[in-house]
Amino acid sequence: xxxxxxxxxxxxxxxxxxxxxxxxxxxxxxxxxxLGGADVIQLRDKTAPxxxxxxxxxxxxKLCLDTKVPLIINDRLDIxxxxxxxxxxxxxDDMPASVARRLLGPGKLLGVSTETPEEALLAEKExxxxxxxxxxxxxxxxxADAGSPKGTIxxxxxxxxxxxxxxxxxxxxxxxxxxxxxxxxxxxxxVSDIVAADDIExxxxxxxxxxx
Amino acid sequence: xxxxxxxxxxxxxxxxxxxxxxxxxxxxxxxxxxLGGADVIQLRDKTAPxxxxxxxxxxxxKLCLDTKVPLIINDRLDIxxxxxxxxxxxxxDDMPASVARRLLGPGKLLGVSTETPEEALLAEKExxxxxxxxxxxxxxxxxADAGSPKGTIxxxxxxxxxxxxxxxxxxxxxxxxxxxxxxxxxxxxxVSDIVAADDIExxxxxxxxxxx
Numbered sequence: 001x002x003x004x005x006x007x008x009x010x011x012x013x014x015x016x017x018x019x020x021x022x023x024x025x026x027x028x029x030x031x032x033x034x035l036g037g038a039d040v041i042q043l044r045d046k047t048a049p050x051x052x053x054x055x056x057x058x059x060x061x062k063l064c065l066d067t068k069v070p071l072i073i074n075d076r077l078d079i080x081x082x083x084x085x086x087x088x089x090x091x092x093d094d095m096p097a098s099v100a101r102r103l104l105g106p107g108k109l110l111g112v113s114t115e116t117p118e119e120a121l122l123a124e125k126e127x128x129x130x131x132x133x134x135x136x137x138x139x140x141x142x143x144a145d146a147g148s149p150k151g152t153i154x155x156x157x158x159x160x161x162x163x164x165x166x167x168x169x170x171x172x173x174x175x176x177x178x179x180x181x182x183x184x185x186x187x188x189x190x191v192s193d194i195v196a197a198d199d200i201e202x203x204x205x206x207x208x209x210x211x212x
Numbered sequence: 213x214x215x216x217x218x219x220x221x222x223x224x225x226x227x228x229x230x231x232x233x234x235x236x237x238x239x240x241x242x243x244x245x246x247l248g249g250a251d252v253i254q255l256r257d258k259t260a261p262x263x264x265x266x267x268x269x270x271x272x273x274k275l276c277l278d279t280k281v282p283l284i285i286n287d288r289l290d291i292x293x294x295x296x297x298x299x300x301x302x303x304x305d306d307m308p309a310s311v312a313r314r315l316l317g318p319g320k321l322l323g324v325s326t327e328t329p330e331e332a333l334l335a336e337k338e339x340x341x342x343x344x345x346x347x348x349x350x351x352x353x354x355x356a357d358a359g360s361p362k363g364t365i366x367x368x369x370x371x372x373x374x375x376x377x378x379x380x381x382x383x384x385x386x387x388x389x390x391x392x393x394x395x396x397x398x399x400x401x402x403v404s405d406i407v408a409a410d411d412i413e414x415x416x417x418x419x420x421x422x423x424x
Contacts, residue, residue, distance in 0.1 A: 051306050054307045076262075076290060078307065081293075094261065095262050095266045095290065095294055099294045100294075103290070103293050
């Protein structure tokens, strides 16, 4: 995996979500986000049948290979393995991180969603390469299963206890992205503010400029 | 894998479905079906979050190990790998069989749902160990994505072209199970007639008796 693929080097992490993308496909959203500077793409789709999800992931993998941007698959280890994605991201309601780590093998990235220092430490122990931390702010209709937002104040207790790179998530946009990094996050995951933007590339570029 | 685990030796294949089970869990349904003579259990759950599905599969795997009955996971290769299930069953809307075969490895069983000789031959070529054939009869609210039932007449053209064991599925119950074997199926997959029965063990035993 190239240096660019390391979670330590990521700043803008874009999560694709067709529910928010105004009819644009995962691949189209990802293509434009990458043009705007996304450092990593996560495919998140909780509703597509497995065959369709596989075909979407195959297309995303090609795009990500061509553009040298890592591709992370949300939840579905089967799809991550099937398309040889760069990694998997699991939430607290998904397969245990320790099981995912074992099945993924050492050459792939594993991200784990966490809300507390205890969850972060467990994720680290179970073999996570980075942790998601959130929800930071109120998000626009993205994660029905996310808890209530706790603000950037939730980052530093985790930062102090856990050495892993932190990808902050939840309602992050141009107006607050900088504050998230200042609170100790390594990078920011953006969903609706990019995916639902009329001009995805421009939205991504605007946020990316605030992060470097 | 023991001799009992071979698809050639199966007669009664029970698919668990919590939507039909009147509040009984996958594990409870499987336990009673096995007591009644089920030769193989398939876990099918298209709605549970991955973490819950994993926990269900762990419990089913323990039951199946204890009772020496093979466990097949529907659709979800990740769950099959995570619990070291005996196999995976994929439909035409799931991950391609060839990809599933590669990721499963040679020591596991792969089943593929088919409706035509062409699909059956492709499944055989892609590494299936058995094929599902159906829907044979009208089923009670089980598979929303299944086509219209074609009767036992659909079995013999597939039987003539494809050497794989055939697990017939779709509306099979005590009144028609025997006719399905006579048409060329190796075994019958039963869902609602067992899973929704008041006495699951008795229902399974009744159908099993017709198949041996």
